[in-house]
Amino acid sequence: MSAVAQLRSPSPAREPALDLIDLARSKAPDDRRRLLLGVVALCEAAPPNTALAPALAEIFLTLAAQAERDIRRLLSERLAAADWAPPALINMLALDEIEIAAPVIAASPLLQDADLIRILLETTLEHQIAVARRPHLSHGVVEAIVDQADPVTMTALASNRTADISDAAMRRLIEHSRRIAGLRAPLTRHPRLNADLAHDLYQWVGQALRQSIGERFKIDDARLNAAVREAAAKAVHSPTWRPLQPAGRNADRERQEMEKRLVDKLQAAGQLRPGILIRALREQRLSLFEQALVQLGGFTPAQVRSAIHSSTAEPLYLACTAVGLDRAVFANVLSEVRKLTDGRPGGGAWSATPMNSRSAARAFRQIMERTAIV
Known part of the structure; x- marks a missing residue:
């Protein structure tokens, strides 16, 4: 009153x-x-x-x-x-x-940017799309969207003509457009597309979009095709040339690298919070869950993988508690992890004893030391 x-x-x-x-x-x-x-x-x-x-x-x-x-x-x-x-x-x-x-x-x-990045991390796909469409989106938020590499959100970003998309971010979007067809049309119309980037995009768009690009930039088809053939020939005869890895393996490695960059950026900006673990599992991104848990807890990747694939859920419970994840949500976390790992961690007995984060971190590291996981 x-x-x-x-x-x-x-x-x-x-x-x-x-x-x-x-x-x-x-x-x-x-x-x-x-x-x-x-x-x-x-x-x-x-x-x-x-x-x-x-x-x-x-x-x-x-x-x-x-x-x-x-x-x-x-x-x-x-x-x-x-x-x-x-x-x-x-x-x-x-x-x-x-x-x-x-x-x-x-x-x-x-x-602020930190608020928008939090929305990207902790809310639904519809919220993320709304952020990507926000007028005059800053470079930092643009980078966070590209780091997440969600096809729908990136397509919304590519349609945002006022977003501060740098040449580097635009190049990454164009690279994603090789596998995400929906990105191609908005990228051809984006005001940040320059002549150099247009040449890259031109190589894998259809005839209608090639015509659209050609109306903005002078693209010489014959010269471009010759350059591609020459580059391919040089690559094959190079002493460092190696056959391509299977597509699935390359995609997995690329995704893991992007997710690590995202986690590192959030950590550097002071925006890495336990909520990202929930979101990663909701989006079925086990690699992002692992990367975030490693960074939040100061654990090694081997320790986190060992906890996830353990015969009991206790190590994972301790790791999640150590980084501040609420005990009340762990049952859901465990269920989602098991869906992505063929039932691991196992269903062996474990104690969901209430403890603070410091005690949980100490107990987790003791378990890892006993099993010689470093």
């Missing part, structure tokens, strides 16, 4: 503020809705000063947490472009269901 009272003023806004105080006394759902939207209207008319910001955040977070789904959706629409809204509230809405999150993801000036 005291927080609401701080919004009073001797101006003509006094009567609406008093009405809000009356609504705050009511527990009726309709009055809760009127109160929340009334506070928004009051702030739109006279954006609060710095002194009121903590009280305003408290009011919004409390009311939004109690609000029904349609009210949260309306609130997201009203606050999407507001620069005075509490950042904590905007982040809460951005992590909500996609129908609620979409307006703030698309337009809120309060979402």
Whole structure:
């Protein structure tokens, strides 16, 4: 009540503020809705000063947490472009269901790069697509999307004409377009495509897209084909030439390298959190789960692989607890891991004893030492 009272003023806004105080006394759902939207209207008319910001955040977070789904959706629409809204509230809405999150993801000036990367890591594919479509997306967020290498999200990014896509990121997208046909058309139209990159893209698009590229850049088919043949001939006769690995093996290695780069970037930015483990399993990306667990816990890859393929779930439980994963979600984590590993770790007896992260890390390393896994 005291927080609401701080919004009073001797101006003509006094009567609406008093009405809000009356609504705050009511527990009726309709009055809760009127109160929340009334506070928004009051702030739109006279954006609060710095002194009121903590009280305003408290009011919004409390009311939004109690609000029904349609009210949260309306609130997201009203606050999407507001620069005075509490950042904590905007982040809460951005992590909500996609129908609620979409307006703030698309337009809120309060979402920083770290917030957008968190959305990429901890939410659904629909949220990730919304981030990729956000106008004027920064270079850092673009890199995070390309590192994740999700075909649908990268296609949404390629269609974002205002995103800050560097030449290096554009080259990586073009390389992905060799296997992801949906990337090719938006890349041919992207304003960041230059002549050098257009030559690379031109090699594996269809005739219609070749014509589109040719309208923007002067591409000499005969010269390009001759250059490709010459490069292939030089490669075959080079002393370092080796036959290509099977496609599946190359794809696996490429995916593991991309996932390691993603984890390293998140760690360097201070954005690597246990939530990535849940998301990796939800997306059936066991390699990303392993890489993140290695980095979060300071474990070796061999130790994490040993825990995953153990005859009992205890080592994996200890490793997950050591990095701060909630004990309550471990049963789901274990179930998802087993789906990806033919039932490993095994179903042997293990003790889900409550312990803090430090104790769990110590116990995990003791098990690894006993089995000589380093």
